[in-house]
Amino acid sequence: VPAAPPTPLGCDDPESEAAAEAAVNYINGHSHHGYKFAFNRIEDIRVVPQGPSKDIIFLELDLLETTCHILSPTPLANCTVRSFTEHAVEGDCDVKLQRVDGTLSVLASKCHSHADSSEDIIKVCPECPLLASLNNTEVLEAVSAALNDYNSKTTDSYLRLLEIGRAKIQYHPAHVVVIEFAVGATNCSAEDAKADVKACQLLPKHQSNFGFCTAVMVKSPSQDLKVDCQLYGHQVPAPYIPLLSRPGVTYPYPGQDTS
Amino acid sequence: PVTKRAVAEAAQHDKVPRPVGFVPPPPPCPGKIRYFDI
Numbered sequence: 001v002p003a004a005p006p007t008p009l010g011c012d013d014p015e016s017e018a019a020a021e022a023a024v025n026y027i028n029g030h031s032h033h034g035y036k037f038a039f040n041r042i043e044d045i046r047v048v049p050q051g052p053s054k055d056i057i058f059l060e061l062d063l064l065e066t067t068c069h070i071l072s073p074t075p076l077a078n079c080t081v082r083s084f085t086e087h088a089v090e091g092d093c094d095v096k097l098q099r100v101d102g103t104l105s106v107l108a109s110k111c112h113s114h115a116d117s118s119e120d121i122i123k124v125c126p127e128c129p130l131l132a133s134l135n136n137t138e139v140l141e142a143v144s145a146a147l148n149d150y151n152s153k154t155t156d157s158y159l160r161l162l163e164i165g166r167a168k169i170q171y172h173p174a175h176v177v178v179i180e181f182a183v184g185a186t187n188c189s190a191e192d193a194k195a196d197v198k199a200c201q202l203l204p205k206h207q208s209n210f211g212f213c214t215a216v217m218v219k220s221p222s223q224d225l226k227v228d229c230q231l232y233g234h235q236v237p238a239p240y241i242p243l244l245s246r247p248g249v250t251y252p253y254p255g256q257d258t259s
Numbered sequence: 260p261v262t263k264r265a266v267a268e269a270a271q272h273d274k275v276p277r278p279v280g281f282v283p284p285p286p287p288c289p290g291k292i293r294y295f296d297i
Contacts, residue, residue, distance in 0.1 A: 011290030042290040064294050081294045090297050116297040 146215035
């Protein structure tokens with residue numbers, strides 16, 4: 001009598017969650033821009049047996065952006081998921097994994113992220129500022145002013161912009177631009193930079209100090225600019241410890257991304 | 260001769276009697292939402 005087909009995995013089964021966790025760690029480990037994403041929901045899962053103790057798993061995942069930039073050494077478990085009223089960003093990911101004798105490895109992943117619709121935010125919070133486009137002129141001017149302000153006051157290394165993470169603009173009752181951007185330390189002190197800023201280059205990746213800045217620029221009714229930059233210190237890759245390691249499921253080094 | 264039973268009648272016969280208090284299992288997917296859905 002042919003063996004009964006394996007009961008399909010449910011999206012909340014422990015094995016499904018273990019696969020989702022391996023997928024989220026892989027996605028965050030292989031992303032170089034933006035923010036870390038947290039696991040919000042398994043939309044669907046499909047297991048294709050490949051033989052004894054060998055399966056291919058297809059996952060459809062729903063992720064949510066956290067407040068940790070991707071370069072931050074903060075463990076994902078300590079990263080706060082951006083709230084709905086902060087104008088949340090969702091990630092939809094299709095991931096293909098292999099499971100051999102209980103060991104999961106990611107074969108391919110493809111993600112698409114999108115901000116929540118402005119209508120949804122305004123419905124819940126009419127006065128909440130909304131995300132602005134990263135190439136908005138006001139945003140670019142605010143980032144430039146904030147970085148120049150920080151470099152003019154620091155006694156540490158001169159910082160250069162790596163990327164703008166997110167920006168929000170509020171027009172009423174005050175005109176305020178709130179920005180977040182990633183920075184990299186250069187081979188100059190801020191003092192040297194005053195003499196010849198062109199000579200200040202980002203430190204090679206393996207040495208450089210990355211950092212993250214937030215700034216609030218009030219444009220009216222009064223003018224004000226507050227900048228806060230935190231350098232992460234030398235990037236020593238933290239040892240990988242599964243967030244919720246489960247017996248019998250281990251995570252090898254990340255698989256080759258064949259997406 | 261094969262007679263086609265009325266669907267209602269067939270459905271009536273095919274309906275498996277549910278034990279009192281039977282709660283159908285939750286659909287396997289999509290899974291639970293951990294934070295919020297947008």
